Amino acid sequence: MATQTQKQFFQQLKKYYSVYTGGFIGFVILLAIAEQMGLTPKYIGYAFLFATISLYAVIGIMSRTADVSEYYVAGRRVPAFFNGMATGADWMSAASFIGMAGGLYIQGYDGLAFIMGWTGGYVLVALFLAPYLRKFGQFTIPDFLGERYGGNIVRSVGVFAAILCSFTYVVAQIYGVGIITARFTGIEFGIGVFVGLGGILVCSFLGGMRAVTWTQVAQYVILIIAYLLPVVWLSIQITNFPIPQLSYGYALQKVTEREKQINADPKELEVRAIFKQRADDVDAKLKALDKDGAAYLATERASIEKKLSDLKSAKTPDDKAIAANQKALDSFPKDTANAGVAWRKDKGANLARAAPVRAHAEAFPGKDDAAKNTARLNFLALVFCLMVGTAALPHILMRYYTTPSVREARESVGWSLFFIFLLYFTAPALAVLVKFDVYTHLVGLNFADLPKWVASWAAVDPTLVSIKDLNGDGIVQLAEIVLGQDIIVLATPEIAGLPYVISGLVAAGGLAAALSTADGLLLTIANALSHDVYYKMLDPHASTQRRLTVAKVLLLIVAVIAASVAAQKPADILFLVSAAFSFAAAAFFPALVLGIFWKRANKWGAILGMSAGLGITFYYMAMTQPWLRSLFSVTSPIADNMWFGINPISAGVFGVPLGFAVIVTVSLFTAAPDKKVQELIEHVRYPHLKGTAARAN
Amino acid sequence: MQLTERHREYWRKNVRLTAILLAIWFVVTYVVGFNARELNTITVFGFPLGFYMGAQGALIIYVVMIFYYAHYMNKLDIEYGVAEEDK
Numbered sequence: 013m014a015t016q017t018q019k020q021f022f023q024q025l026k027k028y029y030s031v032y033t034g035g036f037i038g039f040v041i042l043l044a045i046a047e048q049m050g051l052t053p054k055y056i057g058y059a060f061l062f063a064t065i066s067l068y069a070v071i072g073i074m075s076r077t078a079d080v081s082e083y084y085v086a087g088r089r090v091p092a093f094f095n096g097m098a099t100g101a102d103w104m105s106a107a108s109f110i111g112m113a114g115g116l117y118i119q120g121y122d123g124l125a126f127i128m129g130w131t132g133g134y135v136l137v138a139l140f141l142a143p144y145l146r147k148f149g150q151f152t153i154p155d156f157l158g159e160r161y162g163g164n165i166v167r168s169v170g171v172f173a174a175i176l177c178s179f180t181y182v183v184a185q186i187y188g189v190g191i192i193t194a195r196f197t198g199i200e201f202g203i204g205v206f207v208g209l210g211g212i213l214v215c216s217f218l219g220g221m222r223a224v225t226w227t228q229v230a231q232y233v234i235l236i237i238a239y240l241l242p243v244v245w246l247s248i249q250i251t252n253f254p255i256p257q258l259s260y261g262y263a264l265q266k267v268t269e270r271e272k273q274i275n276a277d278p279k280e281l282e283v284r285a286i287f288k289q290r291a292d293d294v295d296a297k298l299k300a301l302d303k304d305g306a307a308y309l310a311t312e313r314a315s316i317e318k319k320l321s322d323l324k325s326a327k328t329p330d331d332k333a334i335a336a337n338q339k340a341l342d343s344f345p346k347d348t349a350n351a352g353v354a355w356r357k358d359k360g361a362n363l364a365r366a367a368p369v370r371a372h373a374e375a376f377p378g379k380d381d382a383a384k385n386t387a388r389l390n391f392l393a394l395v396f397c398l399m400v401g402t403a404a405l406p407h408i409l410m411r412y413y414t415t416p417s418v419r420e421a422r423e424s425v426g427w428s429l430f431f432i433f434l435l436y437f438t439a440p441a442l443a444v445l446v447k448f449d450v451y452t453h454l455v456g457l458n459f460a461d462l463p464k465w466v467a468s469w470a471a472v473d474p475t476l477v478s479i480k481d482l483n484g485d486g487i488v489q490l491a492e493i494v495l496g497q498d499i500i501v502l503a504t505p506e507i508a509g510l511p512y513v514i515s516g517l518v519a520a521g522g523l524a525a526a527l528s529t530a531d532g533l534l535l536t537i538a539n540a541l542s543h544d545v546y547y548k549m550l551d552p553h554a555s556t557q558r559r560l561t562v563a564k565v566l567l568l569i570v571a572v573i574a575a576s577v578a579a580q581k582p583a584d585i586l587f588l589v590s591a592a593f594s595f596a597a598a599a600f601f602p603a604l605v606l607g608i609f610w611k612r613a614n615k616w617g618a619i620l621g622m623s624a625g626l627g628i629t630f631y632y633m634a635m636t637q638p639w640l641r642s643l644f645s646v647t648s649p650i651a652d653n654m655w656f657g658i659n660p661i662s663a664g665v666f667g668v669p670l671g672f673a674v675i676v677t678v679s680l681f682t683a684a685p686d687k688k689v690q691e692l693i694e695h696v697r698y699p700h701l702k703g704t705a706a707r708a709n
Numbered sequence: 710m711q712l713t714e715r716h717r718e719y720w721r722k723n724v725r726l727t728a729i730l731l732a733i734w735f736v737v738t739y740v741v742g743f744n745a746r747e748l749n750t751i752t753v754f755g756f757p758l759g760f761y762m763g764a765q766g767a768l769i770i771y772v773v774m775i776f777y778y779a780h781y782m783n784k785l786d787i788e789y790g791v792a793e794e795d796k
Binding site: 697 | 712716719720723724727730731734737738739742743745746749754755756757759760761763764765767768769771772774775776778779782783786791792793794
């Protein structure tokens, strides 16, 4: 077989993926026809689940490899355009796909921090990292740190940070896969997790980066079709225009008008007063608890027990009331500390529902100027951490090792952001369109006429949607509706009146988003261990075959550990995922950027700078984040530990500047790096230096 | 190998463009973000401007900036004789 030129390769890929996309659309149409002929939703769910996973498996098996460079960096011949798609799928996780539009629905303008943060970071990737890392041309991010700063300590710090950021993230993806399969097929969550594990391993186990790359491209195609199709349909229905991103300004204006009407509606005020009353009741309990402590708790408990026994001994036992009281008794806090936490949370939840509706487009709301300024500062700090974190997450940076040239690496960042942008500029539109539908159609409806999706999703998971007639007027008020974050994307096909097959498509899209991200992350962790720890530090003379065996075994082990953690349903995983951005930002960004742009940066600067950045980020979180505080038994009041009122999720805003400062200071006080390192820096700065080798030709 | 003056000039041009684009990135993200409340009083295509910038405007500028950088640098490589040879 003659060797293919890069151009022929690109043409061939274009052909394959066009056929593939057409085939996928054909598959959806076939299922739609089958649905009309009576295929039930459950089997549509199964069909999507198994068809897509087998598809990924086929690509994974076709891409199996025994070549080190193919395994770690896909042979460095992924064209810019396709690397952009793969990066898009690598980047967009279950949270982006399923949760983001819901976050925007709930938070309005403030949710845009994620939209800006998760896109603007690519500007930093393009300007400071991608072309230079590509020129460096090794296999992992700790690799670059190790070569540039010299010695195994820097490499080890890099490995540690890479695993810290990636592991929690991969657990969250596998968790997401479990949830999606459970919701759409009725398979139990724990089994769903292991179905997901299988789906991840079929892509990455045999072919490493090469297989992951080509499945990620396939996954991108599915996820973007699945995301855009329902939104376009919804847009046609609401605005009579098929490009939601252009037309939702109109819907936003209507939403803003409705917000004002709803806030003045006496029926809404009635419902909100109920929640205010509940908050006051809880507050009274809290006050009594403060005063009498354990004695008050005991009397409260006794009164519930008495009521329960009264109910049970009544002539005609009221089963509903008994069940409610039993539940209250079962969940009754066991000591004063627990009671304080639970009741304060309860009070907060009731107060939140007693509050008037916030204007969707309003930036940084707050009760006074100080609160507004803190909200603004937190918004900007979060944007900063998400951006710098994006530009420092190893599983993303690693993708730019796979392009054929520096030139294509630069273009590839543009394509990456373009493909991500397609989803991210749609999410705010979706949030507004759904809000429009809820505010104008759902609110004011008779309870008897509730749309079908409300009942069907509430049956799947009551945290997704719950609507209760609290003031008993038989009409839905906005304050009576609770929507979970994920419902916005999940229910869009039904709100738009599309057949169930589109819901199945959305599930397949969410699955593709979660699997593709999990693959990239898993490979990052396993490669850091197999390449940086095993090959570079433990056994530099290992044979190719041995290196690949070790890499695959480690991949398997890490995947199984991650799936077992996910199967435990760890409650605080969401916080850890967002914390990963602050950690990545503080650990990697200063050392990587200074390593390229400042020749004087040296080993000790990097070691201490990375550790200091990580250290302060971690310290700040441990002092201010409730779950970490309880883990480290920090008892001082949160308010005293806050700096400028910054939330723990944005702790990287302290870590990044400190990292830069420490690297600069320590480097200046210690010896400059040697000539070899200086030459390495020059090497990465120029795509092609015509040195001695070129002259010999 | 010893860098020539031309090599240094290439790098200076690269750093200058990087700085300019970074400044635009900063303005679009943080200056606009900081003033979002005030910008929201202006309406563009039916959107409050502050909201529009966060939801769409900034993103479009980011994409354009990255492609511009790639285009400019790829040309600069050829101009200064540091472009990669075609494989």
